[in-house]
Amino acid sequence: MKKPIACILTFLALAFSAGCARHDQNGFTALKPTAYGAAIVESSGGKQSAAVGTTLHDPLVVQVNDEQGAAVAGAPVMLQGPTGVQFEPVAGLTDSSGQFTSNVTLGVAPGRYQLVASTTTKAGKSVELKSEAIALGYQEMLGSRLNDQYCARCHNQDSTPERVSNYDNLAVNPHLFTEGDTLNKMSDADLASIIAHGGPALNKSPLMPPYGYTLSKSEMQALVGYIRVVADPPYGAPGIVYAQK
C-alpha cells in the first residue's frame, strides 16, 4: 500500500523541481555573471508605442554602470513585465559596452505596460530600472495613423528631410499630444470639439483647422483615444496601467 504513495510523492517532487528548474533558467543563477554593477540605466527603447501583441520597433537597451558611472561588461540583467509581455532574450549578461539589448513584444490588451529591468550588485542586492511601453488597440492604432497623416506636421517637433515639421512656423504653437499636463485637463468633448470645428470652437487660434468635414466621427474618436493613450503624465481614467503584481 505504501509504495504507490511513495511513487506519487516522488513524481510530484520531480515535477515540482522541474518547474523550479525552468524558473531558474530565467533567473540570475544560470547566467554566470563575470562582473557586477551598482546601477542600471536606460540607453534607448523606452516610451515606445506599438500595436497590441506586436514587437516594439526598436529593442529596449539598458546599461549597467558601476559606482563611478562607468559601463560594466558581463553583468547580469533580467527583464520582467506584466503578463503577456515577452522579452527576447529575457535575461543575459551585458556586452562589452555594458549594454543589454532585448526585443519586447507587448501584451494583447491596449494600455501602458511597465517594464522592469534589474541587475544584482556584488553584495547581492537587486537594483531596478522602470521603463514603459504603450500598446495601441485598434482604435488608438487608427488614431496614430491619422495623426501621422493629418496632425503630426504641426503637432510634432520632430523633423526629417522627408517630413519637415511645421511646428516652429506657426504663430501660435500647438501642444504636442504627449503633453499630458495640458491635454489631460481638456475633456473628451473639448478635444472632439476642437478637432471637429477647429481652434475657434474653443476660442483658440484658427491655425488649428477643423477636421469635422474631412474625418468621420469614429476617426475623430480614434484621435482622441490616441491623444489619451500617449499622454505623459498618463491620462487618469479610465485606462488601465499594466504592472507586475
Next chain:
Amino acid sequence: MRLPDSIEKLRQRLFGDTVRTFAWTSLLLLILLAVAPAKHYFADWRVYQRGYQQLISKRSDAVTLRRHFEPGIQQIWLPEIGVVDRCTTCHTGLKEASLADVSKQPYRHHPDMPHKAEEFGCTVCHRGQGAATSVEDAHRATDAWDEPLLPAKYLESSCGQCHQQDLKGTPQLNLGRKMLTQYGCIHCHTVKRPDGTVVAATDDPPSLEHIADKTSREWIYAWLKDPQAYSTTATMPNFKLKDEDARDISAFLMASSTPGPDAGSKVVPAVLEQAKKLKGDATLQTKAASLYGQSFCASCHAVQNAAGNLVGGDIGPELTKVGSKVKPEWLQAWVRNPHQYDPGTAMPRYRFTEQEVGLLTGFLMNKADADLLANVHLDAATPEQIEHGKRLVSDSGCAACHEVNGVKRPENFAPELTKVGSKPVAQLAFAPGVKHTLYDYLDAKIKQPHAFGAGLKMPQYTFTATQVDALVNALLSHNERALAMPAAKTVPALPESHYEAAGSAGKLIRDLNCFSCHMINGRGGEMAPELTSEGSSVQRDWLAQFLRNPNTLRPALIRRMPKFNLTDAEINTLTDYIMTVYQSPKVDRDSMPLTGYPAGQVELGKQLYYSKYGCQGCHIIDTKQDKGYVGPSLTHVGSRLTAAWVYNWMKDPQALRAGTQEPKRDMSDDDARALTAYLMSLKGHDAMEAKK
C-alpha cells in the same frame, strides 16, 4: 491467477454476499449518475457567469448591468458566413462600456472595433472554436489544434479575408501584402484572391540575358554570395550558396549571356574619356555632382552618406557602390537611353548632352568600394563548371524571377499559397523546436527556412521581426473562409489598371516614364501628384513653363520633378495632351474667369485667408511673413491654377484629390468665391520682376 492476500480480503469484505454487492454497486451507480449534473453545475461557462454576477453586483451601475445580462448559453448564429459563436456566453461584459476599467478576463469590455459582433461574430476575426463552451476547447485545446485563437499581432490578417484593399487601420496587413509583391515571393508562389484574380508582382527583377554587357563575373560572384553586402536594401534573398556553386553559376551566366541590342555601337569614346578624367579633377567632380543633384536622381536612387544612412528614394536601385558593379561602356549607354537595354525599365530617358552623359558616367563609376571584389579571384571556367552552373540555375528557380538564356521559366516552382492561411496543421512538416500552430510554422518558415531540412529551396531573407509579422498576417488572410465569404460582404481589390496614353504624347509619356512617379487613371506611382485631372486644374502657360523648367512648389520636399531637357515641340505635344485629355468631370475649367475680380472681393478673400481660415499655417504667400510648410507655396497661384479648380477645391478638396491633407471646411459659396478672387489675384509678377 491468485490475487494477493490483502486485496482478496478487501474483495471479500465488499462483495462477499449479494446484499453487499448490491449496496456497493448501487452506490457506484449513484455516484456515476451524479457526475452529469455536477459536470453541468461546474461547467466553465456557469462558473464564469456566476463570477460575472458577483463582479457586477459591487458596481454602481449594477442594476443596468444586471438588466443587460442574459443567463444561459448565448449564441451568435450567422449561417451565411458559417458562424456559430458562443463566446458571449462567458465573455459577458463584451458590450458594457462601463466595464472599461475591468482587466480580468473573460469580463473585459471589447475595445472599439470597426464591425458589430452581431454582424460577423467573433471567430471570423479571432479564430478559435466558436461552438465550444469550455475554455480549453474554445481557445486552444492542444497545440496541434487547427483553429487556435489568433495572437493579437496576427489579428489584422482577419480583416484581409474580406478587405482586399488597404485599410487605414491595418498597417501590418498592408505592409505584408506589399512585401509579398515586392520581395519576389509571388514569382515562385502563386497567390489568388477570393475573386480569382492573381496577385501580381510589383518588383522588376532584371533580365540576365545580356548580363555580360553590364557587369563582371567577379561582381556576380560577390552578389550571389551576399546580395546585401552590395546593397543593404537589395530585395534578392541570400541563397547561402557554397563557394563552388557561386563560382559555377557566375560562370554559366557569363557564358550564356548574349550581346544586348546595339551593344557596343553606342559606345562613344569621347564620353568614356570624359568619364575617366573625373577621377583626378575636382572641378569636374563638383560639376558632375551638381548635375546629379539637378537631375534629381536622388528622388529614385539612394546613396549611403558618411554617417551610413541611406538618403534618397527606393524606386531605383541603391547606387552607393555602383562603380564596383557596372562597366563604364554599359553605364554611358544606359544613362543616354535606359530603354535600349531594358524596354520595361522605370527610369526615364533624360535628354542629356554627350558631355553630361560623360560627367554622370564618371561620377557614378567613382562610387566604388574597393573591398567588395578584393577577395574574389576566379579562374577561367571549365565546361563542366558551366554545365553545373546551369543545373543550379534551373534547380534553384532563378528563372522564376529573371530571364536567363537557355533556362525556361519554371511553372509552379513553389506551392500555391491561395489557401495557406487555413492549412491544416496535420499537413505541415514542422522543423524541430517550432510550436505546432500554423502561424508559428509560417513565422519559422520565413525566418529560418533551412531549419526545415537540407535541400529545401525556399531562400533565406533578412527581414526584421516587424516585417515577418506583417508577412505572416498577409499569408494568414489567404484562407478557406476568405474564399467562402459571400461577395456582398467583401471589398474586392481595385482592378489593375493597364492605362496607356495614346498617340505621340503617349509615346513621350512612356519615354519619360511619367507613370513611375505619377498616377494617371489608376496606373502609376504615388511619389508625385496624381495627374488624372491635371488639365482642369492648371493653366496651359504655367504647365508648359513647368515642363521646361520644373521648380518645386513645396519648399520642404527633397524629392522633386527632374528636368528632362525637353524640346519645344515635345513640350507642346505633352501640354496639349494633358490640357485636353486629363480633365475632371467635376470641374469646368472655363466656368470662371482667371482675372478681373472686384478689388473688394479680393480684399475680403485676403482677410478670410489670414484670419478666419488661418491658411498661412500651411501655405506661403508673403515670403517675408508666412512660413507654412505643409501645403504648396501660393505665391504664383493665380498664374498656375484655374479659378474653377480653386473654387471647387475650397468647397471640397477630397472630392478632387482623395486623401489630400487639406481639411474640408464648411465654407459658404461667398467665402469660397472671395478666397478664389484673392488667390487668383496672386499672379506672382512682383516675384518675377524681382528675379529679373
